[in-house]
Amino acid sequence: MSVSRRRILASGAAIAIGGLSTNSREARAGTVPPDVPEWMHEQGRPILSPAYGLPSKFEKDVVRRIREPRATDTEAFSVTPLQDLHGIITPSGLVFERHHAGVPEIAPDQHRLLVHGLVDRPLILTMDDLLRFPAVTRIHFLECSGNSSTEWRKSGYHSVQRTHGLLSCCEWTGVPLSTILGEVGLKSDARWILAEGADAAAMTRSVPIEKALDDAMIVYAQNGEMLRPEQGYPVRLFLPGFEGNMSVKWLRRLKIGDRPWHTREETARYTNLLANGKAYQFAFEMDVKSVVTFPNADRSFKAPGFYEISGIAWSGRGHVTRVDVSVDGGATWRRATLQEPVLDKCLTRFRLPFNWQGQPLEIQSRAYDDKGWMQPTRSSLIAARGTNPRYHFNAIQGWKVAADGVVTNAST
């Protein structure tokens, strides 16, 4: 049996598990019209079973995954199943993970946030203190700057979870960092802030004061509940639109200074080595980007007919203004519909109706943002930076759809 045949069978199984198609598998006797299914003749499960609700058991394959095994499972990452998500919000349990020393278990009453350095009144804040400050709630994406980094050199990954899954989007609630800085009082020479985590890596990044006073947040809640441990419980920094690593989790310390610290994570890592041997440093904003999430390697067209091509677009510099979709490898483009709300530094869902005639395709999407930037092709991005950068890959992604519906990465 060919690889593509096996894939098609696997994708059929995935559809059955997803419950999205009743004719992709044999319906159980007595469950479809004209018969009335048995679950209408008896009481269902009682309330509070379980007390904290979980997805249907038929969704058990919608989980985070590793891309490939690493040397350790604490200095590691997991990726979000973008192929299984709808809309723009990532459920908290599916938000990608990137840890440098595992997930610490921190009791909130034991946690402290120290704010000191070039300030008038250095402070120690408890979680009770932080929860008393005036709060704000915003919806923003979070993307690791290493997302899609394998595509610099052609990954061989066919799953959008593996190519683009270091990306999530949540509703975040917390205190504007500017409020905290007003409370401690900045000295006139304050220019940078060191943010430090309470994990075993004591993760440390330098944040420019302009960002701190703009839209930076001290976040304690995510999608309406307290942060998940993997997302920095009980409190994290959140810098909308900036590379994910800077939104330091398990935030324990903010030190205000007059210059950046040049920590390991802003020199040895998270710098962008160019073809000429020089490296961009302090490259913060995530550039405009998009990716088609349906069809995908797990779930695709099965037979000719109507489908809706769908995907997500985002920009760390503002909001998405337009997304074009091509089904012929970029030769011609059609404008996709953007699902409201279209928010700043947030995922935007796009959709395009499509009638598949069974012909091979290469589907691409390209996004524009309100600052006038268009998502580049892979070749123009490489012409500008070479193939050595490990971060900030935002090129157009192509997906090949074969005549049998199998989806593969077009750049392999």
Add this chain to the structure above:
Amino acid sequence: MRALSASIVALLFVASSALAQQARLDLGTPATPERIRGWDIDVRPDGAGLPPGKGTVEQGEKIYAEQCAACHGDKGQNPAKGFDRLVGGKGTLATPKPVQTVGSYWPYATTIFDYVNRAMPFTAPNSLTADEVYSVVAYLLYVNDIVPRQAIMDAQELQKVKMPNADGFIADGRPDTEGLKCKADCK
């Protein structure tokens, strides 16, 4: 007109200062120098934050063999799969296969101190004494041919070390795909 604008600016400034005053919520506890000291571990390239203490290449070699070599390899060469190579790679940054090590890539020696102190060794982070960290840093600089074998590292000496790739970093040049600025029908 100009005078008027200036006075508006002055007025806004006074108003915003007043607002800042009013907005103070007096939440939290003052952080005394005694409390700050235990957490204030960061080190900068200008040497700010480097603690008292000193270390030698010889001591560092011993600590490295016991605490670091299992992952990073003997003398920083041939690390275990998936762990960082710490030595070598000079002259490779502008090639298709760059080897980014402490010696070839890191711009500041102080960053080695800061990182080893806060995050290493992997199985027991933040467990080395200041003398031990200075020693490991001295050893890593030595095996990268940056300091001689008899070097002794302390706060003064470490900030003087010039790393080979100190001038290798430039400001973020993005967006650097200028031809891709949207020209028509962008919104």
